[in-house]
Amino acid sequence: MTSITSTRLQPAANYVEIRDMTFMRGERAIFKNVNIDIPKGKVTAIMGPSGTGKTTLLRLIGGQLKPDQGRIVVDGHNVPELGRSDLFEVRSKMGMLFQSGALFTDLSVYENVAFPLRVHTDLPEDMIRDIVLMKLQAVGLRGAKHLMPSELSGGMARRAALARAIALDPDLVMYDEPFAGQDPMAMGVVVQLIRLLNDALGHTSIVVSHDVQETASIADYIYVVSGGEVIGQGTADEVLNSDLPRVRQFMQGLPDGPVPFHFPAPSLEDDFLRGSSL
């Protein structure tokens, strides 16, 4: 593997450091001067209501999107400044579990999990087989190794994708809504698995979720994001017992409060009185 040609910054205690980052979609600011630290070897959760840009944040860390300003330093490299080949090398140390699973539909479950091993290593086939079976065993899908992605339920596809994300034992694993669509039994397994993998393999985890209890049970540190900014942060206990109104509203699941339930719109009366025009 070639080495990254750009200058590496000083190693830090944080695997990811986001500094004064602003990201715009058209005229709308998704993030405004956000600062987030993801410490090495810890499980850090990014929580917040739907549509606040949690998935966008993971894509910014992975270099799939570029911020309008600010720095996103991953393992000492400022991701937005990396060239194409350097970016792919940094990504080879990351694993990401997509919200949809994003399994390759032309490959079986086994081949999906084997894919990163085949492209990034020269391991012999029998060793690849052992690693793939271990990963599938961890997510409870060893028996489904010959199935195609179209034959899996949504929850199973997500677990297969999780096995693929950890196939190379990456330094950083990003989980995008890992608990959504899982039945209670599988959810419990996934919750434990994220914590167990993080501790056993010593990697760094970022969990994006709005499942409060499950996320709080495994996260070492939580950021609550809303309206393009970090509205609260701390350990699980600190955030769960926060006095900040916006944090409390989200963590306790209150339907309305300082964080509006409704997308910005004119008044309901005005909308109805407008007749047929939109």
Added chain:
Amino acid sequence: MIERIAALGRSGLDILEAMGRSGMVLFHALWAWPNVRTSFPLLVKQIYAVGVLSMVIIVVSGLFIGMVLALQGYNILNRYGSEQALGQMVALTLLRELGPVVTALLFAGRAGSALTAEIGLMKTTEQLASMEMIGVDPLRRIVSPRFWAGFICMPTLALIFSSVGVLGAYAVGVLWLGVDGGSFWSNMQGSVEWGEDVMNGFIKSVVFGVVVTWIAVFQGYDTVPTSEGISRSTTRTVVYASLAVLGLDFILTAVMFGEL
């Protein structure tokens, strides 16, 4: 008025931007030393999908177009008592024009639309994004083998189309309408030139192969990741590729045979 001019300017800029993006997509897809161990199996798989699976439509179309050419040609040539020139007429028509052009149009409809839909759906279902996050460049893994497969298959399919067309014309002209078989083949051999006819037709099909496949893979890669976006991209592939083939055919014919 000013708004219309501004809209025209915006659409012009959009077109130039899309052309620039398509150039960058092709550049990143092709600008790398190929890894034979990983690239070759992917190329073979795509040659099967793009080329072998297009064989049926190419062979059947070539056969019928050759048969129709023979019927029409016989009726016209018969008026002047020169039906012996049927083989020559059919071979030149197929090799110079119909072979490359009709194959490219069919290729755009059959393989081009499939390439766009496949890559577009991979984008919509985040498969390209997940490939990027695994540290694999989808331009090299997905776009590159599909482009090279189109580059290889299109001229091959055009040659098959022309060959089958000649056989179809033989079946109708010689076996059915009674043109002398010896005259059919000898006139063809005497008039078809390797450089001017066969190679010029081959060059045309190579150019069409590059253009059609380039448009198809770019439209797939650049699609708006929704079901409507895929539908629009697939339609655009067929329309743009067909227009590009017909326009380029005129330019190439003018350069090759028009003494420009």
